[in-house]
Amino acid sequence: MSIEKITSKIEQDAKAKADEIIGEAKKQAWDIVKEANKKAEKIIADAEKEGAETRDKQVVSRKAVAVIDGKNVTLAKKQELIEECFGAAIEKVAEAPAEKYMDFLVSLVKAQGLSGGEIILARKDAALGEDLLKRLKAELPSGKFTISEEQRDLRGGLLIRDGSTYYNASIEALSEDMRDDMTAEVAGMLFGRQE
Structure with missing residues (x-):
């Protein structure tokens, strides 16, 4: 065998070995790429699942917050309407016809x-003082009431001073006293009985 043939044989063997190594390397590279793709797909799938779960949790959470906010707005509006009712009741009493108001x-x-005692009237009712005394003398003959020079900024009603004690019978005070007892009843009339 000549040197050329030996050299050629070595080159062929080397090329075959190189092709085999390259082939094996390509196969390993493809295996690595396939494995990487599988891992990437799993990571993406897990991330999508986690994202969907997080999204669902956020949607549920936001819905719950929205429901609570809605209930709070509804409650505030209901309370506003109840306050308007009490305000209208005060107004109705304060603006009652003269005989009924007396x-x-x-x-x-x-x-x-x-x-x-000394009766303190609302400023708007100052002119009713004498008529009120006449009615009181007729209905409470033993009563010793006087009308005070003092007047107050009340929507209506009166105060009675007996020595150093004041009895507050203003419309505002009466409304406040009844508010706790009547709020549920007023709400029931306005909105129906709700569980």
């Missing part, structure tokens, strides 16, 4: 159970 003032004095 009956109301007399009933306020009687309800205090006092035998006398």
